[in-house]
Amino acid sequence: MKDTTNTDRVFKALGDPTRRKLLDLLCERNGQTLNELCEHLAMARQSATQHLGILEAANLVSTTKRGREKLHFINPVPLHEVYERWVRKFEVQRLSLLHQLKTELEGE
C-alpha cells in the first residue's frame, strides 16, 4: 500500500456512492449497528463491513461495541477540514466568475 495522506483517504472514501449513502444513513440516525445499515444496502453484509472499514480509516466514522453489536457514529470533522483547506479556495474563482458575469450583464 502506498503512503496516503489524510486528505487522500477522505476523498477516496467519498468517491464511492455506497460509502456516501452510509454517511447519509448515519446522518439521519447516528449510532446504527452494522445490520441496521445493511438493510438499506443491496449487498452482502461483508461488503458493507469493508466500506465501513474504509470510512473508519478515513476517520469519517468511529465505532464502539455494545455487547455483540457494533455501533457506528459519523465524524463530520474531516469533511469540514477538507472543505476549509481545499474546497474553499475554489470559491474565490467562483465568486469572481459571478462578478464577471454580473458586470457583463449590466454592460448590455
Add this chain to the structure above:
Amino acid sequence: MKDTTNTDRVFKALGDPTRRKLLDLLCERNGQTLNELCEHLAMARQSATQHLGILEAANLVSTTKRGREKLHFINPVPLHEVYERWVRKFEVQRLSLLHQLKTELEGE
C-alpha cells in the same frame, strides 16, 4: 458503463490526487495548455490527458482550442453544488457536536 449521476462523477473525479493537483494548478493559473500542466506531473502526457478527460466529464474543467494548443479552464460550480447539497448537511452534526462539547466543558 453504468449510469452515473453528476454528483457521482464529481466525487469520483476528486478521488484521485493527480486530478486534485490539476485543479490546484488551474486554480493558480487558469487557461493552461496540456503541456504546461504536464510539466508539473510525473507521468506521460497521455496519462494526464485521461485525467483531464475525467475532470471534463465531471464538468470541473472546460476546454478551448487555440491553434494547435488546448487551453484548460477550471469550473468551480460543481464543487460548490456538491458542497451545498451534500457537505453542508454534515455541518449540522459538527456544530451540534461543538455545542455539546462546549456545554460539557462549562459544566465542569
Add this chain to the structure above:
DNA sequence: AGAATATGCAGGTAAATGCCTGCATGTAAA
C-alpha cells in the same frame, strides 16, 4: 514544402477495487 511542436487515439498491463462465498468467533436468549 519540410521539420518541429501540440495534441489525439488505440491497445496493452499490473494493480486496485468492489463484490462475493465459506467459515470462525463472540455474545445473548431459551
Add this chain to the structure above:
DNA sequence: TTTACATGCAGGCATTTACCTGCATATTCT
C-alpha cells in the same frame, strides 16, 4: 447448555483504474 444472532476474517474473482507505449493527425515555424 444449546441455539440463535451479530460480527470478524480469509480467499477468490470480475471489473475498473491508472499508468504505459506506439502511432496518427493537426498546426505552426523555417
